Amino acid sequence: MAIMDADYLVIGGCGFLGQHLCERLLERGYSVRVFDIRKTFENEKITFIIGDLCKKEDLMAAIQGVSCVFHCASPSPLSNNRELFHKVNVEGTKLLIQLCKWAGVQRLVLTSSASVVYEGKDIKGGHEDLPYAAQPIDAYTETKIMQEQIVLAANTKDFYTCAVRPHGIFGPRDPHLLPTAVDLARRGKFKFIIGDGKNLVDFTYIDNVVHGHILASENLGGGSVVCGKAYNITNDEPIYFWTFMTQIVTGMGYDAPKYHLPYLLVYFIAVFLMLISRLLSPFCHFIPSFTPMKVALAGTHHFYLCDRAKKDMKYKPLVSLDDGIRKTIESFERLKNGGEGDS
Ligand SMILES: NC(=O)C1=CN([C@@H]2O[C@H](COP(=O)(O)OP(=O)(O)OC[C@H]3O[C@@H](n4cnc5c(N)ncnc54)[C@H](O)[C@@H]3O)[C@@H](O)[C@H]2O)C=CC1
Numbered sequence: 098m099a100i101m102d103a104d105y106l107v108i109g110g111c112g113f114l115g116q117h118l119c120e121r122l123l124e125r126g127y128s129v130r131v132f133d134i135r136k137t138f139e140n141e142k143i144t145f146i147i148g149d150l151c152k153k154e155d156l157m158a159a160i161q162g163v164s165c166v167f168h169c170a171s172p173s174p175l176s177n178n179r180e181l182f183h184k185v186n187v188e189g190t191k192l193l194i195q196l197c198k199w200a201g202v203q204r205l206v207l208t209s210s211a212s213v214v215y216e217g218k219d220i221k222g223g224h225e226d227l228p229y230a231a232q233p234i235d236a237y238t239e240t241k242i243m244q245e246q247i248v249l250a251a252n253t254k255d256f257y258t259c260a261v262r263p264h265g266i267f268g269p270r271d272p273h274l275l276p277t278a279v280d281l282a283r284r285g286k287f288k289f290i291i292g293d294g295k296n297l298v299d300f301t302y303i304d305n306v307v308h309g310h311i312l313a314s315e316n317l318g319g320g321s322v323v324c325g326k327a328y329n330i331t332n333d334e335p336i337y338f339w340t341f342m343t344q345i346v347t348g349m350g351y352d353a354p355k356y357h358l359p360y361l362l363v364y365f366i367a368v369f370l371m372l373i374s375r376l377l378s379p380f381c382h383f384i385p386s387f388t389p390m391k392v393a394l395a396g397t398h399h400f401y402l403c404d405r406a407k408k409d410m411k412y413k414p415l416v417s418l419d420d421g422i423r424k425t426i427e428s429f430e431r432l433k434n435g436g437e438g439d440s
């Protein structure tokens with residue numbers, strides 16, 4: 098059955114970022130098509146095509162008759178599946194580029210990650226020209242680096258690409274950050290502050306990430322300065338990691354962490370537990386709560402400049418961190434201490 102042409106195809110459009118992006122595109126009067134391996138919401142204005150980014154026949158059905166593609170699909174960054182990361186983020190992205198060119202799609206905006214330059218050591222005011230991490234913090238980030246390189250290298254005079262690098266996205270319907278933090282707090286594993294608690298980090302409210310993506314797509318085109326470039330998109334308000342996390346968990350009705358633990362001690366315990374997990378993997382599935390990636394993110398400075406986005410696409414955050422935290426906590430009533438999530 099022929100499907101209507103659309104201004105945008107959102108790959109991964111049933112995810113946290115994807116659904117918010119679709120809602121904002123519709124508000125701005127664009128026509129939207131979603132391609133995702135699952136369906137998580139209904140909207141009569143959206144054409145949904147359910148399929149696997151890694152399957153050519155699935156993607157061919159979705160890619161024709163669109164002007165711009167947002168590629169937001171990825172396995173969960175908190176999953177532990179190296180093979181799946183590579184299959185979707187690398188092989189799936191290669192297939193997408195091949196089919197974009199086949200179908201005559203002109204613009205591709207990739208959702209990359211600010212962590213593509215992060216090696217678990219302090220980054221204060223990181224800019225986009227920092228080198229890609231030679232030792233990425235995990236398999237997810239390794240494949241995000243490869244993915245971004247593939248997309249930016251695909252930019253030509255007829256096919257325009259760019260990458261948006263968000264960091265620590267939070268907001269209503271976040272499936273990663275807030276639910277993980279609340280789960281740790283509920284299990285009594287949120288009593289300790291890793292390190293001195295004074296490491297500055299970017300957390301980015303979902304509406305600002307969506308805004309950055311739409312600006313990127315609207316500025317992407319023949320001869321545009323945006324072509325072939327990556328853009329950090331943050332709230333432009335670095336905050337102490339533990340101040341942010343404390344506001345989230347106390348807002349959700351749990352106690353604030355009180356005691357400090359030395360960063361290096363926790364990091365090496367996390368590495369030891371990861372090695373034990375790998376040794377035991379043939380016999381049992383044991384995933385430590387505190388992985389080296391999470392500990393590094395929780396105990397080092399890592400915040401980024403979005404000056405390039407401000408200059409090239411007039412980006413500025415729409416929602417402040419304080420307002421974003423308030424809106425997020427209000428949206429997660431069901432997970433509050435004593436809420437239905439406790440059942
Ligand atoms: N959540 C965060 O803090 C950050 C996320 N990102 C990136 O933003 C993008 C969106 O992330 P979220 O919305 O948080 O994740 P999410 O897990 O909510 O959404 C990802 C979507 O991709 C879909 N998907 C996965 N594999 C697929 C496949 N083979 N075929 C079709 N669809 C597939 C999933 O079904 C899901 O709906 C990802 O590329 C992620 O790497 C980047 C920086 C930070």
Ligand SMILES: CC(C)CCC[C@@H](C)[C@H]1CC[C@H]2C3=C(CC[C@]12C)[C@@]1(C)CCC(=O)[C@@H](C)[C@@H]1CC3
Nearest residue numbers: 174210211212264265273274277278391394395
């Ligand atoms: C207290 C615990 C040690 C941490 C609990 C919260 C964590 C689950 C989040 C804190 C920082 C978040 C984060 C990401 C996922 C969730 C956290 C680790 C990402 C890895 C998601 C994907 C990305 O691309 C990165 C840029 C994010 C970095 C921050």
